[in-house]
Amino acid sequence: MRDVAIIGAGVTRFGELWDKSFRDIGVKAGMLAIGDAGLSGSEVDALFIGNMSAGRFINQQNIGAMIADYAGFALKHIPSTRIEAGAASGGIAFRQGVMAVASGMHDVVVVGGAEKMTDVDDASSNSILDSTADQQWEASMGATMASLFAMIARRYIHEGLATREEIASVSVNGHAHGALNPNAQFRKAIKLESVLRSGMVADPLGLFDCAPISDGAAAVILCPMDKAKEYTDNPVRVAASTQASDTLALFQRDSITSFASTRMAADRAFKTAKLSPSDISVAEVHDCYTIEGLMAAEDLGLYERGRAGKAFLEGQTLFDAGKVAINTSGGLKARGHPIGATGVAQIVEIAEQVRGTADKRQVKGARYGMALNLGGTGSAATVSILEGI
Amino acid sequence: MDVGIVSYGAYVPRYRITPEEIGKVWGENGKAMGKGLFIEQKSVPAPDEDVVTISVAAARAMMARTDVDPREIGALYVGSESHPYAVKPTSTIVAEAIEATPDLTAADMEFACKAGTAGIQVCMGLVGSGMIEYGVAIGADTSQGAPGDALEYSASAGGAAYLIGKKNIIAKINRTISYTTDTPDFWRREGQDYPSHGGRFTGEPAYFRHITNATQRLLADAGTKPGDYDYAVFHQPNGKFPTRVAAMMGFTEAQITKGLMTPYIGNTYSGAVPIGLASVLDIAKPGDRILVVSYGSGAGSDAFDITVTDRIRKYKREAAPTVEKIVSNVKYVDYATYAKFKGKIKMEE
Amino acid sequence: MSSTAREWREIPGRYNLKGSKCPECGKVFFPKRSMCPLCRRASIGKMIEYKVERKGTVYTYSVVYDVPEANKRMKPYVVGMIRTDDDILLTAQIVDVDPENVEIGMRVQAVLRKIDDDGPSGVIHYGFKFAPCE
Known part of the structure; x- marks a missing residue:
């Protein structure tokens, strides 16, 4: 297996991009990444696209071909593959790209992630998101995604693992960072009280506990590590990219206050990278709901069980706090959560951090960073560890 | 061999609205209306x-109170x-839910408020x-009264189910007779949301004539007098009609009180008499008539002469809540919530 | 968003909580599975029907305010995870109780209710919800 490097990264503005189509944003992110890598584009020999539900959001399937075509690769006839794993689509597409390069099957790969969510109304959007849970035995029974995480939050509070305020502070952390990210959907810091006072979505979670509906795309360029210097002076090494699964329905788990998939993927990633949580300076964790981000910080081993809440509440997770910085992009809550793009956008953020190009939110001296991208209620998990060279 | 009731069960939704609350919306004295109809809620x-x-x-x-294997049920009528469907039976869904399928016959019945007792007669046969x-014969309704119509003060929801058989009967049905004529006092045309009625025409030539004729014919056949019965349950579109018809025929208040549920739950239509009988069976003792x-x-009217058997002592009445218990779990709603x-509120489909 | 046949084939689970039991290890599952995840190949083709207990305890719950179209008239409604008396965890709505009175540990029992329908002219889908024990 070859060592794999990220040689370019690009992300569009996330938000309600009314005048942009799926094709527009998908191609834009790819072009930004190709430009960042200093490529002409003709070097690319495969595409992997993370996308959850273009079929229901824009009524378009065959997304691999569509992006390849509008990115100008149709004439080159390179392979283009769309990957779907709920909200983990982007992260898992990244892992597919890494495997393609590591195996020697491809040399220069573009991994993109994109979702255009605002072409349908909110109710449809929620219904599409709910289908990443068990449609037959959760969604159909009245369990929305927000309610599933609300039920986790209630258990968390019931078992004394976190307080409502601690859970809410994950959102405050995200917004503090979003204010520093020019591509974030929400570039405004918020107060804890605002989260606690926000309108109920699924008690105990309010609107500010939930990621927004977003359009956006992100892309990275991969190549073998030993060829990376041909393209860039500032490559990022993929130290690990792992994946794990779990039961589709949350109710089938032994515990709902910890995701075994996250723990397994993290464990495998640390083993592969020969690192431990203490080596990590910066992490992007999946926080479609505040409780999810809090739980992720514990499942990844960044904090002991029941301790992440205090860290978020006290601001230890901020980029300049000198501890592990969490969700410096703003996280899913403030940066935005165009489903299929999220996992790739996390990789873009960590790549920027470990190569020192994260501008106002740069974590000082960050060498190792990690990303956790989740699908459903942790039924799919992928963890990547990146190293700045 | 005797035919009778092997088991029974009732259900009434927990939400309630008062006549006062309904009257408030339509500019009527709901409280007085409720008083006149003997309906509290x-x-x-x-x-x-x-x-x-x-x-x-x-x-x-009903099934919780008996050891009868649901697969032994040969017929089920609702x-x-x-019925929620104009075409597609309610009875098949119920049969599936109590695991009586597939070796049985099932059908839905409709005869305004007496389709439930008609089902009992068919099962007896x-x-x-x-x-x-x-x-199994079930009478149940979620009856509709047109907004602003007098019916709105009474039309309610509930139902009861009866397992009819020969073995282990808790109440023997000594006889049943019916009195039927073509009298259009109340109807609903296909495709219409709400029923229509003949106003005061629903009284004398309709309710009273049929109930009194059926009762008198049954008493004559059985050779009984009103005083021979421990309990009497008359159809109860409101509290007033059954009280008056009972008095007209010489039944006392004591005989009808236990089976008169309409004042507390409204008119459950096909569910009304079955729920009233269930309430009586909840306290009935062997030998009660x-x-x-x-x-x-x-x-039409269906009349039944019933005698409670000794078997009721061994009957697992406690395996399901009594009517009294069911109707004690109450949550009041305002008219907007009710609508x-x-x-009744038109929403985007 | 429902399909008639797709819902129809789930009736045993939806109406009567029919799941599966592994004859090898005795573990029970809901919804039904064609294979036991523990015994795997040894269980294929041998899974037996298992009827889940209809009474249980609320393990966790949420009061849903941002509701799917099908439940608009129920808003806000309670969804919960119920641990049945035979130790199966499942997700269902909790009805016939005011949201503020629901609590973890509360005793509940399965009832049949409307889940949703395929529009005013479509098929109505029924399934289990849970209500406080009498």
């Missing part, structure tokens, strides 16, 4: 309840004027003839 089904769910709840309560071992007379607009629950 009426039940309202939750948005996720309909005749299917009410029938299933009643049927499951009588209602508010099938059981008595030996065609089936057990039959019960007169039951239903009425369905259109029009929303009943689908």
